[in-house]
Amino acid sequence: MYYDTSKNDHGLPYNPFKALTVPRPIGWISTVSKNGIGNLSPYSYFNGLSYDPPFVMFSAGNRADGSKKDSVLNAEETGEFVVNMSTWDTRHQMNDTSWIMEPDIDELEKTGLTAIDSTNVKPKRVAESPVHFECKYHQTVQLPGKEGFHHVVFGQVIGIHIKDEFITDDGIVDILKMKVIARLGYNDYTLVEKTFSIMDFKDKGKMTKSWR
Ligand SMILES: Cc1cc2nc3c(=O)[nH]c(=O)nc-3n(C[C@H](O)[C@H](O)[C@H](O)COP(=O)(O)O)c2cc1C
Incomplete structure (x- = not known):
C-alpha cells in the first residue's frame, strides 16, 4: 500500500x-x-542525538487548547530538565504521569515515586529509574503540525x-x-529482553573504541 500523508488516505482505522x-x-522527563x-x-x-558531548531531544505536540505542554514550558523557562529511564518495574507509574x-500537581509525588536530588540541575530524579541524564536546555525548534505546532526541545546532557x-x-x-521499555504503535510497548552483536569487520571482530 501507499498513502499520501497530507491526505492520510491509508484507509486503516488508525x-x-x-x-x-x-x-x-521513552524519555521520562x-x-x-x-x-x-x-x-x-x-x-x-525522544532520542539521543550526539555522543560527545551528548545531546538529546524530546518532541511535544500542543495541548488541545493550543498551549505548550508543561515539560516544554518548564524546560524553556528554567533551562533545565532530567531524562529518567523508563523500565518494566515503573511502567504503570510512567503511564499515570502522562x-x-x-x-500545580507534582506527578512524581502523586504517583508514589521517590524523588531524589540531582547533582547539577534543579529537577528531581526518579529514584526507581536506573539511569538519569541531567540536561541543560539548548533550544526549541517548532515543526508545523496540522493542528498547531510540535515543539522539539534540544538539551545538552551535562551529567x-x-x-x-x-x-x-x-x-x-x-x-x-535494567528491563528497559520502549514505545510501539497504538497502546503497545516492547521490553528489551534480548540482544545480539554484530562485529565491525574493519576491526577484525573487535568493537571500535568510539562505540565501546
Ligand atoms: C509512553 C508515552 C509516550 C508519550 N510520548 C509523547 C510524545 O512523544 N509527545 C507528546 O507530545 N506527548 C507524548 N505523550 C503524552 C504526554 O505524556 C502527555 O500529553 C502529558 O500529559 C504531557 O505532560 P506535561 O504537560 O506535564 O509535559 C506520551 C504518553 C505516553 C504514555
Whole structure:
C-alpha cells in the first residue's frame, strides 16, 4: 500500500506512522516550573542525538487548547530538565504521569515515586529509574503540525547517573538487567529482553573504541 500523508488516505482505522517508527525509547522527563513545582511526563518522541558531548531531544505536540505542554514550558523557562529511564518495574507509574495535566500537581509525588536530588540541575530524579541524564536546555525548534505546532526541545546532557548494580564486572552497561521499555504503535510497548552483536569487520571482530 501507499498513502499520501497530507491526505492520510491509508484507509486503516488508525494512522500507522507511529507503529512504523519503532521501538521509540521513552524519555521520562522531569522539570520544575518557574514557581518551583515539579513535573514528570513521558515522551516517546525522544532520542539521543550526539555522543560527545551528548545531546538529546524530546518532541511535544500542543495541548488541545493550543498551549505548550508543561515539560516544554518548564524546560524553556528554567533551562533545565532530567531524562529518567523508563523500565518494566515503573511502567504503570510512567503511564499515570502522562494523564496528570494540572500544572500545580507534582506527578512524581502523586504517583508514589521517590524523588531524589540531582547533582547539577534543579529537577528531581526518579529514584526507581536506573539511569538519569541531567540536561541543560539548548533550544526549541517548532515543526508545523496540522493542528498547531510540535515543539522539539534540544538539551545538552551535562551529567549522567547509572546505578552501580547495572554495570557488570567487565564495565559494560547491563541493559537486560535494567528491563528497559520502549514505545510501539497504538497502546503497545516492547521490553528489551534480548540482544545480539554484530562485529565491525574493519576491526577484525573487535568493537571500535568510539562505540565501546
Ligand atoms: C509512553 C508515552 C509516550 C508519550 N510520548 C509523547 C510524545 O512523544 N509527545 C507528546 O507530545 N506527548 C507524548 N505523550 C503524552 C504526554 O505524556 C502527555 O500529553 C502529558 O500529559 C504531557 O505532560 P506535561 O504537560 O506535564 O509535559 C506520551 C504518553 C505516553 C504514555
